[in-house]
Amino acid sequence: MALPAFEAPRLRLPRAAFVSDLHLDIDRDTPRLHAFREWLAQRPAEEPIFLLGDIFEYWIGDDWTHPVVETLIDACAAARARGAAFYFLAGNRDFLVGETFAARAGWEMLPDPVTVEIAGIAFVLTHGDLLCTDDHAYQTWRAQARQPAAQAAFLAQPLPARIAFAQRSREQSRAYQGELEAPIDVNEEEVRRWLEACRPAVLLHGHTHRCAVHHYAIAGEPRERWVLPEWHDTARWLEIGPDGATWHGVTPARVEHS
Numbered sequence: 639m640a641l642p643a644f645e646a647p648r649l650r651l652p653r654a655a656f657v658s659d660l661h662l663d664i665d666r667d668t669p670r671l672h673a674f675r676e677w678l679a680q681r682p683a684e685e686p687i688f689l690l691g692d693i694f695e696y697w698i699g700d701d702w703t704h705p706v707v708e709t710l711i712d713a714c715a716a717a718r719a720r721g722a723a724f725y726f727l728a729g730n731r732d733f734l735v736g737e738t739f740a741a742r743a744g745w746e747m748l749p750d751p752v753t754v755e756i757a758g759i760a761f762v763l764t765h766g767d768l769l770c771t772d773d774h775a776y777q778t779w780r781a782q783a784r785q786p787a788a789q790a791a792f793l794a795q796p797l798p799a800r801i802a803f804a805q806r807s808r809e810q811s812r813a814y815q816g817e818l819e820a821p822i823d824v825n826e827e828e829v830r831r832w833l834e835a836c837r838p839a840v841l842l843h844g845h846t847h848r849c850a851v852h853h854y855a856i857a858g859e860p861r862e863r864w865v866l867p868e869w870h871d872t873a874r875w876l877e878i879g880p881d882g883a884t885w886h887g888v889t890p891a892r893v894e895h896s
């Protein structure tokens with residue numbers, strides 16, 4: 639696959655919190671949703687929050703409203719009133735989140751990948767699914783599903799049809815994952831290609847649910863890839879600030895690559 643273009647940092651911030659893979663059901667009031675709202679209520683004032691995809695288990699269009707979605711919008715508004723800013727980069731499950739919802743929630747949409755600088759460190763942020771190039775069927779589907787025309791055609795369907803499609807997709811995804819010996823991880827060759835091209839940034843992503851700090855030597859230089867954890871019913875996040883990186887609710891594995 640063609641490498642993405644890595645640009646100069648789009649944002650420079652003194653600190654930030656990062657979460658991904660909450661997989662919130664948008665039509666069910668779950669303990670995980672409560673944990674997320676609690677977490678939002680406890681954010682320090684003026685800490686930007688990066689949502690690196692799969693915040694929702696699925697999303698079928700901004701025109702589908704539900705009380706659960708409204709409570710989430712309210713929680714984001716309360717956090718913003720205390721000085722938080724939200725940045726959202728879509729995952730493979732919530733890539734249909736659109737400008738209408740983002741404006742209501744106060745989320746600024748970011749492309750995938752995007753370069754930012756936090757506390758003086760350059761990071762390339764990506765959801766992570768682009769790195770899983772061993773999953774050929776998924777990558778083919780992804781390329782089609784991300785076409786604006788395909789998205790417009792899907793969103794033009796009546797809501798009941800989209801809801802039924804989302805339910806079918808979830809069942810198929812579970813069946814597909816069940817057939818695999820282990821969930822598909824990133825392709826390490828692809829990771830190295832990205833690291834070579836985005837020097838000297840740290841690659842930061844979620845998606846695989848394999849929370850870790852990976853160490854590489856690329857062209858003789860030490861480089862790193864950080865993987866965010868998925869959520870269960872408690873908050874798990876990464877905080878980066880003047881004192882460095884702190885992982886909350888999880889201890890990342892340390893992985894050395896020769």
Ligand SMILES: [Mn+2]
Nearest residue numbers: 692729730845
């Ligand atoms: Mn994902």
